[in-house]
Amino acid sequence: MSDSKQLQATERSKVKRLPKRGSYERGLIYEILDEALVAHVGFVVDNQPFVIPMAYGREGDRLYIHGSSVSRLLQTLEKGLEVCFTATLLDGLVIARSLFHHSMNYRSVVLFGKATLVKSEAEKMTALQVLTEQIIPGRWQQARLPNSHELKATSVLSLPIEEGSAKVRSGSPNDSTDDYSLPIWAGELPLRITSGIPIRDPQLSAEINPPENLFNYCRGR
Amino acid sequence: MSDSKQLQATERSKVKRLPKRGSYERGLIYEILDEALVAHVGFVVDNQPFVIPMAYGREGDRLYIHGSSVSRLLQTLEKGLEVCFTATLLDGLVIARSLFHHSMNYRSVVLFGKATLVKSEAEKMTALQVLTEQIIPGRWQQARLPNSHELKATSVLSLPIEEGSAKVRSGSPNDSTDDYSLPIWAGELPLRITSGIPIRDPQLSAEINPPENLFNYCRGR
Numbered sequence: 001m002s003d004s005k006q007l008q009a010t011e012r013s014k015v016k017r018l019p020k021r022g023s024y025e026r027g028l029i030y031e032i033l034d035e036a037l038v039a040h041v042g043f044v045v046d047n048q049p050f051v052i053p054m055a056y057g058r059e060g061d062r063l064y065i066h067g068s069s070v071s072r073l074l075q076t077l078e079k080g081l082e083v084c085f086t087a088t089l090l091d092g093l094v095i096a097r098s099l100f101h102h103s104m105n106y107r108s109v110v111l112f113g114k115a116t117l118v119k120s121e122a123e124k125m126t127a128l129q130v131l132t133e134q135i136i137p138g139r140w141q142q143a144r145l146p147n148s149h150e151l152k153a154t155s156v157l158s159l160p161i162e163e164g165s166a167k168v169r170s171g172s173p174n175d176s177t178d179d180y181s182l183p184i185w186a187g188e189l190p191l192r193i194t195s196g197i198p199i200r201d202p203q204l205s206a207e208i209n210p211p212e213n214l215f216n217y218c219r220g221r
Numbered sequence: 222m223s224d225s226k227q228l229q230a231t232e233r234s235k236v237k238r239l240p241k242r243g244s245y246e247r248g249l250i251y252e253i254l255d256e257a258l259v260a261h262v263g264f265v266v267d268n269q270p271f272v273i274p275m276a277y278g279r280e281g282d283r284l285y286i287h288g289s290s291v292s293r294l295l296q297t298l299e300k301g302l303e304v305c306f307t308a309t310l311l312d313g314l315v316i317a318r319s320l321f322h323h324s325m326n327y328r329s330v331v332l333f334g335k336a337t338l339v340k341s342e343a344e345k346m347t348a349l350q351v352l353t354e355q356i357i358p359g360r361w362q363q364a365r366l367p368n369s370h371e372l373k374a375t376s377v378l379s380l381p382i383e384e385g386s387a388k389v390r391s392g393s394p395n396d397s398t399d400d401y402s403l404p405i406w407a408g409e410l411p412l413r414i415t416s417g418i419p420i421r422d423p424q425l426s427a428e429i430n431p432p433e434n435l436f437n438y439c440r441g442r
Contacts (some may be wrong), residue, residue: 042263042271042305047303048303050263050331051261051272051305053309053327082268082270084263086273088261092417093356095435097364099349099367100371104259136316142406143317143405144403146319172420172422172424182365183429185425186422187420187422189357192414192417194413196313196412198408198410199408200408201394211406
């Protein structure tokens with residue numbers, strides 16, 4: 001990489017539609033990747049696109065993706081699978097005076113690259129820790145950790161974060177000049193993911209209380 | 222279709238991983254499609270997968286997708302673009318005693334088919350109404366509607382809902398029998414999208430109040 005703080009802007013990763021919303025900064029890209037809970041991973045089989053929701057975690061310049069359906073496919077591919085990895089945070093609805101300028105506020109990341117199957121047990125263990133701690137910080141210390149049989153049954157993909165971009169829209173609508181005088185409300189409706197009260201497994205014994213990290217659970221800032 | 226209440230379960234649409242979580246029922250599939258706000262649409266260009274987040278609306282057995290980046294591509298394709306359309310609702314984190322059985326509760330739909338560009342102005346207008354009302358019920362009556370210039374600048378894709386499936390996980394974790402006696406909390410942490418207080422466009426005149434449909438905005442049931 002010529003500049004380690006930026007991802008490569010290649011033909012496939014360049015933001016073409018509304019390029020002013022695009023960014024190649026690792027800082028912003030990592031912030032989005034660390035906040036989202038689910039990614040949509042696209043791959044091609046016999047020219048047919050598939051898009052599957054998957055959990056993942058980031059370790060430095062690498063993503064670990066947890067996905068059995070893709071991994072079965074990957075077993076057959078020595079050199080890895082070309083994927084498009086997309087994570088989207090929906091931050092709000094943009095409500096304009098004209099219907100035409102309605103939009104959404106969002107932060108998304110699109111990455112391109114070859115996903116490979118993680119084979120070493122040690123790296124699988126690292127990947128699971130990264131993924132767990134990203135989704136529920138502190139859970140690695142609370143749960144019973146995987147045994148060797150479970151590790152064998154776990155499929156993890158690895159994807160280097162090298163090529164891709166972020167795209168961000170925020171703030172008020174951009175109405176046409178003439179429309180600002182219309183008597184129509186305009187602005188934003190913020191949206192976010194919130195957690196409810198933890199629901200006990202009915203088979204849990206009554207004296208076990210939920211751990212602190214499950215209260216006021218929230219993503220991002 | 223042999224049974225109009227069910228989608229086709231074809232080789233590409235059959236749920237292979239954990240098939241007991243799969244469904245081909247239009248009723249369930251439509252419920253998920255009507256609740257989600259953003260879909261991730263996958264397509265292939267020169268064997269390269271792309272996955273783009275897009276807004277959409279459902280009208281009967283048809284989806285209207287709002288997407289400029291794909292539509293530029295579609296201009297060049299007479300017969301439509303083969304897509305994989307995936308919408309995912311994240312309902313919660315599944316917290317097991319063992320790390321291995323941690324999971325997520327979700328409802329997702331994966332559809333396959335050819336997306337075509339909507340060319341008629343009348344159908345574009347219908348599509349925009351469907352899309353708007355699905356995202357913000359009542360907004361069609363409030364906003365300034367598109368003029369002919371804006372309609373020309375709007376790209377809408379149409380995708381028939383024929384082939385695909387839903388996949389759903391809900392409820393408590395499924396721990397290994399031996400682990401139920403461990404003193405580790407287990408259950409679910411429900412997640413949902415919630416809306417905040419509407420934020421006024423700074424250029425909005427002070428006497429215009431937000432419409433009722435922006436308060437207590439929520440998706441699904």
